[in-house]
Amino acid sequence: MxxxxxxxxxxxxxxxxxxxxxxxxxxxxxxxxxxxxxxxxxxxxxxxxxxxxxxxxxxxxxxxxxxxxxxxxxxxxxxxxxxxxxxxxxxxxxxxxxxxxxxxxxxxxxxxxxxxxxxxxxxxxxxxxxxxxxxxxxxxxxxxxxxxxxxxxxxxxxxxxxxxxxxxxxxxxxxxxxxxxxxxRVMRWKYAKLLANLANAIDAVTGGPVPALRDLAVAEGREVLAVAGIDCATEEEFVQLRGGMVVSQDMPGAGGSSSWQSVVRGTGVETDYLNGEIVALGRLHGIETPVNEALLVAVHESVRTGRSPGGLTAAELAARIGR
The missing domain is CATH 3.40.50.720 (NAD(P)-binding Rossmann-like Domain)
Structure with missing residues (x-):
């Protein structure tokens, strides 16, 4: 082929x-x-x-x-x-x-x-x-x-x-x-990866990982998927599937997530289909999603204003969420 x-x-x-x-x-x-x-x-x-x-x-x-x-x-x-x-x-x-x-x-x-x-x-x-x-x-x-x-x-x-x-x-x-x-059932794995990708917005805005905010975004996403009745692999299953075969190494010139790279390059960001997916499902099923909605808005601001990763601090982002 x-x-x-x-x-x-x-x-x-x-x-x-x-x-x-x-x-x-x-x-x-x-x-x-x-x-x-x-x-x-x-x-x-x-x-x-x-x-x-x-x-x-x-x-x-x-x-x-x-x-x-x-x-x-x-x-x-x-x-x-x-x-x-x-x-x-x-x-x-x-x-x-x-x-x-x-x-x-x-x-x-x-x-x-x-x-x-x-x-x-x-x-x-x-x-x-x-x-x-x-x-x-x-x-x-x-x-x-x-x-x-x-x-x-x-x-x-x-x-x-x-x-x-x-x-x-x-x-x-x-x-x-x-x-x-x-x-x-490949989609149950893709939904698990969707949860992992919710953190992409965080480093695209703040310039690096913020574990506390990541955990909040993922917990919110998992709750939405559960209420929506969407089958999703657990975090334990996801870790077991990788089995240590795909471990990112520190390398010169390597950047952050795909969303971080899109912000740096000044191109379109797929956050609407990551955090935005959770926001949309929450609205469909009557669940508030303040964490992922705040992340979605912050990424759109970065793209619209040309703000580089790190232009909004983790503390400022957390304050927007109210956590």
Missing amino acids: RYVVIGAGAVGCSIGGKLHESGHEVVLVARGAQATALRADGLRLITPQGTLHLDIPVATGPDEVDLRPDDVLVLTTKTQDSAAALRAWSPRPVAGATAGQVLPVVTAQNGVANERMALRHFRQVQAVCLMLPATYLTPGEVIATAAPYTGMLTIGRYPHGHDDTTEAIAADLEKANLPAPVVP
């Missing part, structure tokens, strides 16, 4: 780079300065084990890729860009049909909204619970900080179950040293 990675940022380049290194065909789809740098000098993928210099084919959009029946589309954009990407790629011709009719799309993304969006455009949706810490701040360069493995991609067909395609993708990821457990 050939892997077409749509959204070649931190996650996309890490997955695409490891697949390419292990001998699989890969196309990276990137835009702007990232596409220019990847085409000119290739991908520089920095890991705790060393630096890889990878010459991988690059496209800037669907018009530059002749899709094949053996292609797998791997969506690694931020959630706010998913709908546009899905609309652009699903009608592309493939062997007398369209990509949406015959090709699988893999949602290797944070949040829980991408899969339902993808199902509107693609018959085959493979969902991934992503554990892959990586930094993309410089065009052409990605720092993937985890060891002993670059990442873990827990995978299952959406909305539930798994099939031959799931197994084949998982086998290719395993060959690329990206552990890919196949699970029957």
Whole structure:
């Protein structure tokens, strides 16, 4: 199978780079300065084990890729860009049909909204619970900080179950040293990852972790999911799944969460689909969510005003929440 990675940022380049290194065909789809740098000098993928210099084919959009029946589309954009990407790629011709009719799309993304969006455009949706810490701040360069493995991609067909395609993708990821457990109910793992990602807003605003605020945000999120009747893996299950295989290392140039990186780069932040998911569910089920709502508002302020991480202190953020 050939892997077409749509959204070649931190996650996309890490997955695409490891697949390419292990001998699989890969196309990276990137835009702007990232596409220019990847085409000119290739991908520089920095890991705790060393630096890889990878010459991988690059496209800037669907018009530059002749899709094949053996292609797998791997969506690694931020959630706010998913709908546009899905609309652009699903009608592309493939062997007398369209990509949406015959090709699988893999949602290797944070949040829980991408899969339902993808199902509107693609018959085959493979969902991934992503554990892959990586930094993309410089065009052409990605720092993937985890060891002993670059990442873990827990995978299952959406909305539930798994099939031959799931197994084949998982086998290719395993060959690329990206552990890919196949699970029957992948979304319960993605909801657990959603809870973990609620802390992204904190370091995007304050510049670093604030464990007390993180615990409040996660407790609030878990309460909302319970009242909404959403099945979610426990924190203990989540830790057991990782099993020490994906442990982030201190590396020069590595930054904070994906939201922190988006604020630093001055690009769109996916907080609406992380903390905003908890806020929306709370409103649907009549539950107040002051912690996640305050985090959502604070991140929007940072993006709107150009405020850097650390521009609002942990104490100021806590005062807004009233805790």
